[in-house]
Amino acid sequence: MPGNPTYGELEQRVKVLEKNAVELRQTKERIRHLNAVLSSIRNVSRMIAKEKNQDRLIREICRSLIENRGYYNAWMAVKDNSGILCVAEAGLGRDGIPLIEKLTNSGLENCCGNVLSCPGILTIQNPASFCTDCPVSHIYEGRGAMAARLEHSGKIYGILTVSVPEAFSTDPEEKALFQDVAADIAFALRNIEVEEERRQTEDKLRDARDELERRVRERTVELELLSSKLLNAQEEERKRIAGDLHDGIGQSLSAIKFMLETVLERNSTDAAADFASLKTLVPMLQKASEEVRTIVMNLRPSVLDDLGILATVGWFCRQFRTVYSFIRVEEDIDIREKDVPDPLKTIIFRVLQEAMNNVAKHSHADCVWLSFKKNRNAAVELLIEDNGDGFDVPAFLSVRSSEKGFGITGMKERTELSGGIFEICSAASAGTVVRALWPHQR
Ligand SMILES: Nc1ncnc2c1ncn2[C@@H]1O[C@H](COP(=O)(O)OP(=O)(O)OP(=O)(O)O)[C@@H](O)[C@H]1O
Ligand SMILES: [Mg+2]
Incomplete structure (x- = not known):
């Protein structure tokens, strides 16, 4: 039978009970803290799913992280290659202003280089003595801090820092939760970046499409004008040909008909007189025949079909010299007939x-x-x-x-429609x- 405990034994038991009570309180406190963190993380996940604006997202995440007293304060900075893009904080209040200024002015690398270069979680048990040049480290007195870079697929988007009770800052579960939330935020930032890239590509495509439509509209108007000018030119050409036929051949044929009728109606027996009259018809017929040739030449010189482009160019220059004798024409032809494709x-x-x-x-x-010529690059050049x-081309x-x-527009259209430049x-003066140049004519 055990006897009554001695005073010493009782004292011992009281100490054990006290120790258990402290441990129980700490465990309860830890569980309460982890629950608060978990609840914050749930809110962060909701935020990530719905918020597509980077500034608002990081602001709301910081707010959620301190909302349930999971963390004392939280701040986040997002950067790209050109520097800080945005900074947000919650729980720092007015103390956060110098921090934001410092980050914005000196960049993330200078202020938090150690966090950026650390692949895991950086735990700082006493930031007040560790980060001496940090404008907010003094408010971390007696607290611990956890910091992690926001990284997704090898790209670092920024950093996230929170402050926690010092005892929890080294807790593995605490660190694992923090690591998860940092990874989720980095993923969200990546999604926003992808979305932004997609939006920019869409904008560019839309701009390109609008530009294309504008050019098509312009070109359509030009082509409509051109086609109406072509119709007019065709009409003009018909009028000119009709005029040439009427004034030239028409007159000659009327004269010939009149002369023949006169001879026939005269019914004379004077063969010599008839012969003389008929003889005058020869130069008239000659003239009519020349007029026909001129009209045909202007429509499409037969020499082009019969003898080719080189002969036509030569013929045209001779004609030009005859008509405009005051203009000297110097020719430099260095191309063979077979170098010029028929359609050209x-x-x-x-x-x-x-x-x-x-x-x-x-x-x-x-x-x-x-x-x-045919130049060194096998291009046909005129x-x-x-x-x-001279004249002012831009003004024209x-x-x-x-x-x-219609002349210059027509030359340009003909050249470009046939693949040329x-x-x-x-x-002036x-x-x-x-x-006109047609590249690569083999
Ligand atoms: N070789 C040139 N020297 C000086 N001015 C020129 C020359 N070629 C063209 N131009 C100027 O450019 C204008 C446009 O020429 P374009 O051939 O398009 O029309 P056009 O000759 O006036 O009329 P169309 O050719 O329809 O009968 C001319 O009116 C003239 O002012
Ligand atoms: Mg002209």
Whole structure:
């Protein structure tokens, strides 16, 4: 039978009971703290799911982290390669202002380089003596701090720092929870970044589409004008041909018909007189035949189909010299007929015809240089340069399409529609150069 405990034994038991009571209180306190942290983390997760704005997100997360007294205070800074993007805090109050200023002015690397270079959680048991140059470390007196970089897929987005009771700052469960919340925040920041990139790409695409639509609209208007000008030009051409036929061949044929009828009606027996009358018809027929040839030449010189582009260029220059004898024409032809693809031949002739007509009509030049070559890059190049008055090309281009001539627009359209590049350079008193180039004609 055990006897009554001695006084010493009782004292011993009281000490054990007291120790157990302290441990129980600490355990309860720890459980209360962990529950508070868990509840904060739940709020953070909700926030992450719904908030897509970076500033608001980090502000709300800081607020949630201190809301249930899980942490005394929390602050977070987000950066990119150019520096700090945003900083938020909760629980620091006015003490947080110098911290935010310091981070914003000197950057995260200078202030929290040790956190950025640490892959796990950095636990600081006594920040007041450890972070001596930190403007808020004095309010951590008697508390511990945990800090972690916000990292996702190898990219560091910033840091998160919280202060906790000193005893909990080294608790593995506490650290594991903090690590999880830092990882979740980094993931959310990555999502916001992806979303931002997607939005920027969409903006760029939308801008590109708007620009394209604008250009299509402009081009449509230009093409509509061009097609109406083409119709007008066709009408003009028909009028001109009708005029030529009426005034030229028409007159000649009427004269011939009249002469023949006169001879027939005369019913004379004077063969010599009839012969003389009929003889006068020969030059008339000759003239009519020349007129037909001229009209056909202007429509499409048969020499182009019969003898090719080189012969046509030569023929055109001869014609030009005859008509505009006061303009010297210098030719530099360095290309073979087979180097010019068939579909380009008519286009080259039309560009030459219009550029030379412009020289004659507008330039007051006394010399024109014509160069027609295949250059080193296998491009077919036509160049017409004059030494005349020149003109202000930008001013001409800025004039509304409906108010300007059709020649330059037509040359440009023909060249570009056939895969070429058209350029016209000119300046007052500096002559004019027209250049049409068709790259890579093998
Ligand atoms: N070689 C040139 N020298 C000086 N001015 C020129 C020359 N070529 C063109 N120009 C100027 O550019 C304008 C536009 O020429 P474009 O050929 O487009 O029209 P146009 O000759 O006036 O009319 P169209 O060709 O329709 O009969 C001319 O009116 C003229 O002022
Ligand atoms: Mg013209």
